[in-house]
Amino acid sequence: MHNTQLVQAVWGGVLFGSVYGLMALGLTLAWGAVRLLNLAHGAIFIIGAYAAYWVVSSLHLTILVALPVGVLTAALFAALLHALFIRPVIGKPGFDNATLVATVGLSIAVSAAALLIFNPEYKVVPPVVPGASIVAGVQITNQGLLVIAASLALFAVVYLFLTYTRQGMAIRAVSQQREAASLMSIPVVRTYGVVITISGALAGVAGVLLSPFFFLNPSSGFNPMIQALIVTIFGGLGSVRGALVAGYVLGLFESFVEVYLGVAWALPGVFLLIIVMLIVRPNGLFGVGEVRRL
C-alpha cells in the first residue's frame, strides 16, 4: 500500500511534469527568441489535435499518419499567424500590444471555427501507443511513457538546435541584438517566422499526444494555454531550461500533494507554491528578465 502510493505519486508527477513541459516548450521559445507572448498557443494546440482527429475519423488512417499531419497543420497555421499578424508589426513600437490582441482574437476565432466544423461534442483522439502495464498496483500507460520520452527528447532537440546549429545561433543572435544580427546578414523577419513556425509545430505535437488524456472539444485549448503560461512564468519566461525544470517541479509537487493530502489540495497547493516562488524570485527559476536572453 505504502509502495503503491509512492509509485503513483512519482509516476503521476513525472507524467504531469512531461505534459507541462511539452505544453510550455513552444510558448517559452517564442517569448525567449522573439519576445512574442503567443496567446494563441492553446488554439494551435487544438488545431493539431483536430487535424489528427480528422485524419483518423474521416480518412480512417492510423494515428501514426495523423500525428505528423497534426504537427504540420499546427506549424502551417503558426506560419500563417506570423505572415498575417506578426510580420507587419516587427520592430514597431506597438509590437507587444498588437500581438497580444491579435493572438487572443485568433484563439477565439479558432474555437468558434472548431465549434462550427466539429460541433461541441468531445472527440477522442486515439493514443499513438495503446496499452498499459501494472507496476506495484499502478497503471502505467504506454502513451504516458511516450509523452515522457517525447517531452524529454524535444527539450533536448530544441536545446541542441539553439546551441549548435547555424539557424539556432541566428535565432539567439536575433533575440539578443536584432540590429547587429541584420548587420551579420541574418534575415531578421524570416527568423521570426522560423521561430513561430517551430513553436507552432511543438504546440501541435503536444496537442496530438496529449489529447488522449484530456479529450478534445472546441475549448480544450484554454486549460493547456493557462498551464503552459503558469509553467513558463514559474520557470522564467523565455527560458527553455526553466520550462523543463518548472514542469517537473510543478508536476511532482502536484502529484505528491494529490496522493498524500488528497485531490482537493492539489490545485491550491500548486498555486501556493507559485505565489511563494514569485515572491522569492519574481523573474522565475531561470528568468530571462530584461538582461539575459536565450
Add this chain to the structure above:
Amino acid sequence: MLEVRGLAAGYAGSEVLHGVDLTVGEGEGVVVLGPNGHGKTTLLRAITGLVSVRAGQVILAGQDITRWRPDVIAAGGLVHIPQGDLLFPDMTVRENLLMGAYSGPTWAERRTRLGRVYRLFPWLEERAGQLARTLSGGERRMLALGRGLMARARIMLIDEPSLGLAPVVTEQIYANIRTIKEGGMSLLLADENANHVAGLADRVYLLEAGLLVREGPAGELLQDEALLESYLG
C-alpha cells in the same frame, strides 16, 4: 568600390544628411571627420540600410544597393562595425565571431575564417568561451572588429572605434585597424579625432551639419591644423 551620390537621410521629421557625395576606392582608407552630432553615424547607417534613404544612391562595386535590406547589403560584402559594438551579449566570444561569418556557406569555411581571425587577434582565442557581456570596453571593441573580419568583406565601415576607450586601448585598436588595412581591405571610417587616423587614412572628408565641406588627401588635410581646429574644435 563604394560610391555615394547625393545621399540624403534622416529620422522621422528631421533630415540629418543633406546630399552627400563620397567615394572609397579599392584598398583605400577613407576617413570622415566631424564633430559629434553632425551626421557621421547617420551616414554609415544610411549606407548599410539601417536608416532609410530619402534621396540619392549608394553603389557597391557597380551595383545600386540603395534601399536594400541591411542583411542583403551585408551579404553583399559591405561590413558595418557599428557604434557601441552591438555584440551579442549572452553569446561567447567564439559564438559572436561565428555569427560574423553567418553568410559563410559551410561550417568548414566558417572554421577556416575563425582560425584566420584568431591568428590576427590571438587574444580572442584565449577568451573564446567567455560571454561577450563580461568583456571590458577594449575587449569588446576588439571582438567587434574580429566579428566584422569573419564576413568576407569587400569594404568595412567602422563607426568611431575610439568611442569610450582609454587612450592606451585606443592606440591598440587603431593599430589593429591599420593591420586590417595593410591586408588590402577598403575602409570607410568615421571619427572625430584627426590624430587617431594618421597612418590609415589615404583621403579625408570633413563633415559638418550633414554636408561634406572639404575633401582631400590625408597628407594635406591632416597637416592643416588651423583647418582642423576650426572644424573639430
